[in-house]
Amino acid sequence: MDNLTNLPNADGFFGDYGGKFVPETLMYALKELDETYSKLKNDPKFIEEIDQDLVHFVxxxxxxxxxxxxxxxxxxxxxxxxxxxxxxxxAHKINNTVGQILLAKAMGKKRIIAETGAGQHGVATATVAARLGLECHIYMGAADVERQSLNVYRIKLLGAKVHAVDSGTATLKDALNEAMRDWVTNIEDTYYIIGSVTGPHPYPMIVRDFNxxxxxxxxxxxxxxxxxxxxxxxxxxxxxxxxxxxxxxxxxxxxxxxxxxxxxxxxxxxxxxxxxxxxxxxxxxxxxxxxxxxxxxxxxxxxxxxxxxxxxxxxxxxxxxxxxxxxxxxxxxxxxxxxxxxxxxxxxxxxxxxxxxxxxxxxxxxxxxxxxxxxxxxxxxxxxxxxxxxxxxxxxxxxxx
Amino acid sequence: MECLLTRLDEKILSLKKRSKKALVAYLVAGDPDLDSTIELMHGFVDSGVDIIELGVPFTDPIAEGPVIQAAHDRALKNNTSLGKIFSLVKKFREKNHDTPVILMGYMNTFLANAKALKESYFLGTDAVLIVDIPGESNLEDFGINKENLASISLIAPTTSKDRIAKICDSSSGFIYYVTLRGVTGSSHLDINEAEKNIDYISSQTSLPIFAGFGIKTTDDAVNLSKISDGIVIGSSLVQMIHEQSESREYKKIYDYLIEMSEAIS
The missing domain is CATH 3.40.50.1100 (Rossmann fold)
Structure with a gap:
């Protein structure tokens, strides 16, 4: 068996899977993120900062x-x-957001967006954005806004704006669609904190590494x-x-x-x-x-x-x-x-x-x-x-x- | 190596000879229904449209704004599949032999129909434009054997210079320059930036460069046509088609296209 730990490859593939299948406008942002992460992931100062947050904040x-x-x-x-x-x-979601918010900070992004299904990633994102004083928008399927009302309120209390998404099935996948559209539109100043090991490279790798x-x-x-x-x-x-x-x-x-x-x-x-x-x-x-x-x-x-x-x-x-x-x-x-x-x-x-x-x-x-x-x-x-x-x-x- | 000119090549040559800017029109196949789509395609051509972009509906069209998303949803409710779209193009070809038809859509739909796509050139399809694949990739690497179909790529304001050259190399037909950062139908058109970028792209390729995303008024059209080889109109047409979907009375749309066509010529 190949060494599974060394994946993804440089193009973002885990065997046949992965890659970067996104609208052209996003390609630059993905490359920027990939380069920032590659540089920082072995930087002792960055590692120390995350470790401190994981111990004292998480x-x-x-x-x-x-x-x-x-x-x-x-x-x-x-x-x-x-x-x-x-x-x-x-939930485990905070492990990822404390890491990604530091990437956002390193990249000088002022605006944070995220999708959420159960609301846990929305809460975890709103939490770290609040801590750094960054503007935060959470996309959530309208059906999920309904069934996870407690988390919706938590996100609002944390100062983030919740956008209920009515399109398609009004659940997590539609929230992701809408977050990507926001990102395409506000690419210069916005960092998209994806909440799972999904999405285009380098996200599946980054979210995995932080978890x-x-x-x-x-x-x-x-x-x-x-x-x-x-x-x-x-x-x-x-x-x-x-x-x-x-x-x-x-x-x-x-x-x-x-x-x-x-x-x-x-x-x-x-x-x-x-x-x-x-x-x-x-x-x-x-x-x-x-x-x-x-x-x-x-x-x-x-x-x-x-x-x-x-x-x-x-x-x-x-x-x-x-x-x-x-x-x-x-x-x-x-x-x-x-x-x-x-x-x-x-x-x-x-x-x-x-x-x-x-x-x-x-x-x-x-x-x-x-x-x-x-x-x-x-x-x-x-x-x-x-x-x-x-x-x-x-x-x-x-x-x- | 290639000796026969394709329909798309011939159209582009003919536009060049006449020094005419191309008018490319987008509509979503199956919205409001497939019969209307054919009627509209012929109507578009009669109104001065040079090339037709046929949107292939997908459940999760991440590059589209609300207008085109809703059209995708309506087309899917009518069970519009890529197979039916191939048949639609074949029927269109019964009366039209020289207007190129480009299928614009998302990778997953083309992958699921990879076998039929290979044959679709012989039914009258001329090119594919896959929105969610990096422009420099080789479609064959992802299981899509496009055979004779041209492969149109998008270049955005954010595309880096090193990638522009690669994308131009792996494209055929024309380059589609996305005029703004945003989804289809947005309104952040920046003519100065577009001009600078289109100039750079034309230094990298002999392919014509068409500009689209966010063109609403004849002013937008005129301004963009001055700095490119043609323009693409999408969301505003899709919106008008929807508004007329009860009456199926499309004269207003044809008048709009005639106005656009005259404005850029």
Whole structure:
């Protein structure tokens, strides 16, 4: 197998996937970003600045926590939780935004834009923009504005402007379209903080690198706590940034099984889901070639997931390459399994996971039986679930009004 | 090596001989419906349009402003596929043999129809303009064998000089200069910047350079035509087509094009 850690190549490809499929106006900005990042990523001062922020602003390292009652419940492997939900702003998304805002600063950009689905990336972006006093605009599908109203309000409190996007399916992909259009129009003074390992090169690489702190910490913590690397790592995959961040430092550790969990929505057979790696074909969307939910004419199809953060027809190109190379496995769980798991984890562990994260927990039903009690599984708890209580209440037939 | 002139080459030669600036008109195939698209294409030609750009609808057209986005959505609601657009061009050719037709769209739609695209030249399509692929790339590297089709590339105000040369090298037909930073139909037209950039591009290529994005009035058209080899009109036409989609009465649009055509000649 090729060395997966050295990807992408200079053109931004992970095997067949990735690239820069964007309108011409953006090519210059991508090159500028690529050059800035290449220069800064090995600059000790830049690294030190990020490390300081990760410790004192984000609250890292996040704990690796033994989930005793969940382990007892499955009576299989020992289940450990990498607690990204304990980060400032409540999810892994802040790891990326603290890094990218420093790139924006280094490039002298005065205006920050971002897309968001569940709102976690919107909050994480508005947070770092507020801290540096930069103007901030968050694009969010109108349907997501509705189902993630708590985060919308948080973003507004942080001083950013939320633009509800009505076009297309009014979800994450349309928010991305609109953010790209803003960027094309305001290219000179605007920095676009993409929130996942998606989009044109160099974004999938940059977002992965900033999230890889999670995997690096896990390497150290797992050795300290159980004297070996995990036997398997489970993470949910929408665009795939939390998964890529925890997988990446383990790509060359072939004994560590990497399992990504996609959103099967109403079920893979129903067609109403958001699982391109399980049931999509390679295609091009939002600047990169990757697995994509599309029809035979190359039109992107509507997706469905209970979780706004996974409700996206594409996936980061590096995941597509990991799938084809066989290095990672990608499975899917449906909305009902997710809801059941959300309740179970909340009651058993006193930890309320985000609905996105609950996908990784729900996968234990399929995965746990393959491991023995001497083995160790780590779940990346990508975010906390407070933002989802309205959705969960509605699904349970309750109203919080 | 190439001995036969394509329809696009012939059109460009003929414009050059007559020292005429090209009028390129864009419309979205299937908006309001495919029959209207054919009618409009013939009407465009009768109103002085030299080259037709046929927009191929896509669910996620990131380079388009709200007017053309909405047209893409309407065309998709009518199930307009690239296959149907190839048939439409074939039908257009029953009555028109010399107006080049360029398919303008997004990479994923062309990829999904790569096989049919290869044959489409023989049905009367002349060129492709793929909005979301770097202009210097070789389409074949991404699985698109365009055979005889010309490949039109965009150059933007932000395109670096080293890339301009590369893009010109891998393009055929003409160069499409994007006059502004923005999506289609925006209004930040900067004539001085456009002139400087078009001058530079013409020092790098013998291909004609057409300017587009953001042309609304005859003044815009006249000013841009003075510094380029032709102009492209899109959003304003798409908007008018939509406004007339109930009555299907397109005379107003043809009058607008005649006015534009006369203004730049």
């Amino acid at each position: 609250g890292r390292p996040s704990p690796l926590y033994f989930a005793k009652r969940l382990t007892d419940h499955y009576s299989g492997p020992q289940i450990w939780l990498k607690r990204e939900d304990l980060n400032h702003t409540g 890889a702190i999670v995997g690096r910490e896990l390497k150290v913590q797992s050795m300290e706590l159980f004297s070996q690397y995990p036997d398997a790592i489970l993470a949910c995959v929408g665009g795939g940034s939390n998964a890529m961040g925890i997988f990446y430092p383990f790509l060359e550790e072939s004994n560590v099984q990497l399992i990504g969990v996609e959103a099967a929505g109403s079920g893979l057979m129903s067609g109403k889901h958001a699982a391109p790696l399980n049931d999509g074909e390679p295609g091009i969307l939002h600047g990169a070639k990757s697995y994509l939910m599309q029809d035979k004419n190359g039109q992107v199809v509507d997706t469905h997931s209970i979780s706004a953060g996974l409700d996206y027809p594409g996936v980061g190109p590096e995941h597509s390459n990991l799938k084809d190379s066989g290095r990672a496995d990608y499975i899917a769980v449906d909305d009902n399994e997710v809801l059941e798991s959300f309740h179970m984890v909340t009651k058993l562990e006193g930890i309320m996971p985000a609905l996105e994260t609950a996908h990784a927990f729900a996968a234990l039903e399929q995965v746990a039986k393959n491991f023995s009690s001497s083995q160790h599984i780590v779940i990346n708890v990508s975010g906390r679930g407070d933002k989802d209580i309205n959705t969960v209440a509605t699904m349970d037939g309750m109203s919080l009004d």
